[in-house]
Amino acid sequence: MAMPAPAAPSGRELAKDPICGMVVDKAAALKSGRTYYFCSVGCQRTLESPETES
Numbered sequence: 908m909a910m911p912a913p914a915a916p917s918g919r920e921l922a923k924d925p926i927c928g929m930v931v932d933k934a935a936a937l938k939s940g941r942t943y944y945f946c947s948v949g950c951q952r953t954l955e956s957p958e959t960e961s
């Protein structure tokens with residue numbers, strides 16, 4: 908279940924999912940390399956293996 912992002916408690920870093928634009932907690936987010944953070948494996952997959960339309 909996705910929770911709305913409250914004001915970040917101190918010590919928490921937030922990042923933006925590049926796929927859907929959702930703000931995620933870096934500590935809880937899925938990562939791709941050191942650059943991207945995702946709200947879900949679906950978004951991670953979208954970036955790492957974009958669907959090829961045939």
Ligand SMILES: [Zn+2]
Pocket residue numbers: 924926927928929945946947950
């Ligand atoms: Zn996402």
